[in-house]
Amino acid sequence: MNSAEKMKIVSIVGARPNFMKIAPFIRAIEEYNQNGQVKIEHVLVHTGQHYDDNMSKAFFEALNIPEADINLGIGSGTHAEQVGQTMIAFEKVVWQEKPDWIVVVGDVNATCACSITAKKENVRLAHIEAGLRSRDMTMPEEVNRLVTDRLSDLLFTPDRLSGENLLDEGISGEKIKFVGNIMIDTLEAQRKKAAELTIEDILRTNCMEGHIDVRSIGLSSDFALLTLHRPSNVDDPAVLTDIVHFLTNELTKDMKLIWTVHPRTEKQLKAFGLWHKVLSADGLILLNPLGYHELLRLNMAAKIVLTDSGGLQEECCVLGTPCLTFRWNTERPITLREHGGASVLVGNDVGHIRIGYSQMRQENRAPSRPELWDGKTAARIVQALVSDQFPKKPSTGEIP
Numbered sequence: 001m002n003s004a005e006k007m008k009i010v011s012i013v014g015a016r017p018n019f020m021k022i023a024p025f026i027r028a029i030e031e032y033n034q035n036g037q038v039k040i041e042h043v044l045v046h047t048g049q050h051y052d053d054n055m056s057k058a059f060f061e062a063l064n065i066p067e068a069d070i071n072l073g074i075g076s077g078t079h080a081e082q083v084g085q086t087m088i089a090f091e092k093v094v095w096q097e098k099p100d101w102i103v104v105v106g107d108v109n110a111t112c113a114c115s116i117t118a119k120k121e122n123v124r125l126a127h128i129e130a131g132l133r134s135r136d137m138t139m140p141e142e143v144n145r146l147v148t149d150r151l152s153d154l155l156f157t158p159d160r161l162s163g164e165n166l167l168d169e170g171i172s173g174e175k176i177k178f179v180g181n182i183m184i185d186t187l188e189a190q191r192k193k194a195a196e197l198t199i200e201d202i203l204r205t206n207c208m209e210g211h212i213d214v215r216s217i218g219l220s221s222d223f224a225l226l227t228l229h230r231p232s233n234v235d236d237p238a239v240l241t242d243i244v245h246f247l248t249n250e251l252t253k254d255m256k257l258i259w260t261v262h263p264r265t266e267k268q269l270k271a272f273g274l275w276h277k278v279l280s281a282d283g284l285i286l287l288n289p290l291g292y293h294e295l296l297r298l299n300m301a302a303k304i305v306l307t308d309s310g311g312l313q314e315e316c317c318v319l320g321t322p323c324l325t326f327r328w329n330t331e332r333p334i335t336l337r338e339h340g341g342a343s344v345l346v347g348n349d350v351g352h353i354r355i356g357y358s359q360m361r362q363e364n365r366a367p368s369r370p371e372l373w374d375g376k377t378a379a380r381i382v383q384a385l386v387s388d389q390f391p392k393k394p395s396t397g398e399i400p
């Protein structure tokens with residue numbers, strides 16, 4: 001390798017769960033550039049799928065992500081609209097930037113759209129968080145994962161189970177790099193800062209207007225923490241109504257519940273006539289979508305987490321918070337009890353949720369750390385991209 005060698009990477013974010021995956025990647029590029037033999041130029045593209053300040057800007061600020069070089073301004077829409085418009089806009093970015101690599105993270109519509117565009121333009125594609133499979137084709141994310149992994153030239157997996165999934169699908173082992181979970185890089189980099197926040201401040205600053213008198217919260221005792229946003233849980237009025245009744249009539253009689261409400265869920269609670277019920281429920285504290293450190297701080301203190309988020313399942317695993325996952329399947333089996341994690345699947349049937357809750361609420365924190373969830377995943381990824389772009393030349397006398 002000579003010192004003149006350069007490499008250009010375009011990476012993409014679109015929605016909230018992407019931001020904690022890209023932050024350590026950008027930092028690892030900056031660190032590599034201080035001493036590395038290749039000069040990496042990095043261009044960050046935000047598709048604009050998530051656009052509210054508390055779904056996007058707050059994460060850029062909290063995680064020190066530099067402002068995106070390009071924002072495609074896609075916004076909300078149907079799946080075809082989001083994917084189609086992103087592809088049309090991103091194609092022009094590829095023409096203009098001519099990158100050596102396009103790097104996508106996670107499984108949102110931005111991930112899938114930019115992967116297709118990358119390969120149509122014959123640019124090498126790398127996927128961070130490859131190989132996760134729920135086997136549930138009704139999940140839009142599963143479609144995104146399958147498309148992205150099928151097209152990728154390098155597939156960075158968070159655990160060994162994901163690598164096995166890819167091999168089973170016929171993907172060549174040479175393309176698969178087991179690097180660990182990049183989300184945990186962010187968790188390790190930020191947990192000290194999160195620990196400095198006080199729970200009362202978080203509630204005071206983020207409570208939904210007019211909902212609570214913060215002085216009366218009295219969180220000295222145990223509390224549960226809830227997030228919910230999957231279409232399977234919030235788009236069907238019967239399902240969401242049953243869940244809300246369980247929360248307001250049963251769970252909150254046992255312990256306080258902090259619910260950080262996703263915009264999609266707020267919209268559906270209002271559409272299904274449930275908004276007043278949650279607003280007026282005793283023991284239920286409704287919060288706006290939280291920043292990274294705020295949610296992490298609550299997770300560190302919660303007695304139990306109830307969620308349908310993939311990222312929270314992973315964070316609960318490392319923090320050891322008992323986690324009731326409101327899904328019938330997971331693309332992250334490594335976070336489940338049977339693999340040493342903290343999460344149990346209870347679907348969205350209240351009978352299962354009730355049983356799971358009464359068992360899990362008795363349990364103590366039990367942290368576990370899957371292999372290579374060590375906070376150094378991003379550095380491994382950057383090294384692998386450079387090595388793949390500039391493979392070591394055989395020294396004189398060696399047979400290539």
Ligand code: UD1
Nearest residue numbers: 015016017049050051052055076077108109140141263264
């Ligand atoms: C998307 C991802 C999902 C991820 C989730 C995290 C896909 C297919 N889904 O789902 O994998 O777990 O993000 O949040 O990419 N909205 C706002 N403001 C925003 C963003 C959205 O009000 O900044 C509202 C809009 O009404 C929108 C709805 O939320 O229609 C859903 O947003 P969308 O980006 O389509 O999907 P998510 O449910 O957030």
